Amino acid sequence: SSWQISRCGRCGCKTSCFNLVSICAYRFHIDSSISSLLTFCPTSIMSSGFAGTSHIWLLACTCFVLTIRSAPAFTPQSAPLVDFFQQARSQPHTGWTRRAQYAGTSTIVGALSERQLQFWEDVEEGIEPIESFYKQNTSNNSSEETDRVRTFMKSCKGEISPPKGYALDHQPSEEHINGLCAKPFWGSSDFEWARKLEEQSGVIVKEFEDNLLKRGCLFSGDSAWQNKVMGEGWSAFRLQRMGVWNSENIELFPKTYELLRSLDIPLAVRGVCFARQASQTGVKAHSDGRNFILTAHLGLQVPEGVWVKVGGETRSWTEGKLTIMDTSFEHSTGNPTDSDRHVLIIDFWHPDLTAGERACLNFIYELRNKFESGLVPYRKPRSLHANQGLAGLWNALTAK
Known part of the structure; x- marks a missing residue:
């Protein structure tokens, strides 16, 4: 069995009392040298002249086990792991x-x-x-x-063991929901809200360009968000993160905010932001892990020659149109041009979720x-x- 209980070292019996102490020694991570002290059953003790003391012996061993226990009961027995868990906690x-x-x-x-x-x-x-x-x-x-x-x-x-990818370059992390459709790119025709957003995308494009013209430093200072994974050439201006709208930032984009709210987009917990990829920079190949969140990029300012590669397939953005991708696939971007690339990023729930x-x-x-x-x-x-x-x-x- 999984307990791997050995018999008594002296008489070979396997009584319930011995089982109790053996299970305690296993479940509470008793060091093997200590466990050896507990491999004598009541029968062998009584045969050595301690008749009538089996219950006292059992109680003493049980208390001893409880006293020196140092790890939770659901982990495998291994003496070196005791120190690991103590350090981890x-x-x-x-x-x-x-x-x-x-x-x-x-x-x-x-x-x-x-x-x-x-x-x-x-x-x-x-x-x-x-x-x-x-x-x-x-x-x-x-x-x-x-x-x-x-x-x-x-x-x-x-x-449980970490999940495995469904397809080439699919790299799910421990944050994973089984059974979801996995493909690098999705079409805007797959989502009703996406079609409506593209029809009204001019509102967002104009508001973004107006703010960029007035402020110039939209992607710098306290309001910017820099992700180390994305590299120094990538920066963002966040409208929403983890389900919370940034009241200060949405004041600059009231029309964008109202449009996004009116379309009933199934926004996920990751966020909504304007993202800039500076000229002559790119994002190295990586996976975002969570396969239950899809990402839509609305092209705002897209120089010719920029690209995004997802799961081995390379595409570009189009101004006023959505590029929808599953970023649990390995993906990367490049901007070899002399101009910055700007998109609006919208993270939303995978349609296969209940x-x-x-x-x-x-x-x-x-x-x-x-x-x-x-x-x-x-x-x-x-x-x-x-x-x-x-x-x-x-x-x-x-x-x-």
């Missing part, structure tokens, strides 16, 4: 997924900091009523509306934003309390 919260923080140990399950454990406990509490709502409102009262989000959560926490999945993902990413902004105070994760004392022993013995 002492580090500050720097990422919300396990692999984001411990990229070099992506095969290790459960390497979450206390702050990350708190985050995922809060996620569990938040999505339960969402799941319940959509389950009650489905025709067969099933959980199919949100099942894939549960798998997504397991992947983010490192409880309403329940969108609601759950919205909650998860909004909560993430609050955590990263310091709006959620620290509390000790409940799972750490649950794995201490007699309750921890019970949880270890009854865990599936």
Whole structure:
């Protein structure tokens, strides 16, 4: 079995009492040298002249196990991992997924900091009523509306292996929803709101050009957003990020803001921004990971010769038209011209997501934003309390 319980070193028996201590030694990561001290069953002890003390022996061993326990019960037994988990939990919260923080140990399950454990406990509490709502409102009262989000959560926490790409150059990360259509480029005809946006794109183009002419420094200063992944030649002016509109910035683009809101675009949590690619620069090949978010670029100022490559396919932008892509595919851009390239970037939900999945993902990413902004105070994760004392022993013995 998965427990790999050996028999007693003295008499060879395998009693329930011995099983109890062996399971404790396994579940609580007892070092092999310490485990060897616990490989004597009550029978062998009584045969050595300690008859009648089996219960005392069992209680003493159990208490000893609980005292020296140093890691949660859901991780594999391995003495070197004890120090790893102690070190991991002492580090500050720097990422919300396990692999984001411990990229070099992506095969290790459960390497979450206390702050990350708190985050995922809060996620569990938040999505339960969402799941319940959509389950009650489905025709067969099933959980199919949100099942894939549960798998997504397991992947983010490192409880399952990272997903594999569906096609050439497709590079999904642990932030992944199974079963979504994956292709490098999509057409604006695939989305009703996209067709309407192209029909009225002149409003956005004119407002952008007016602001650029008046200000000149639209992409510099405190209002600009620089992404290290994108390189020094790429910069952005954000209208929305993580579902929150920038009130100061949208004052400069009231018509653009009203148009975007009126089209009922299924905006995802990543954002909306004007993006500039400076002349003679480009963005190196990379993947954005999340396969459940698609990206639309509305061409505003597009010099001839600029290009975008997604999943091995190269295209360009067209002024007043949308170029829609799946940036979980490896992609890159280039601007070999003497002029800057400008586009409006709109991140939106993949059309294959259910309403329940969108609601759950919205909650998860909004909560993430609050955590990263310091709006959620620290509390000790409940799972750490649950794995201490007699309750921890019970949880270890009854865990599936």
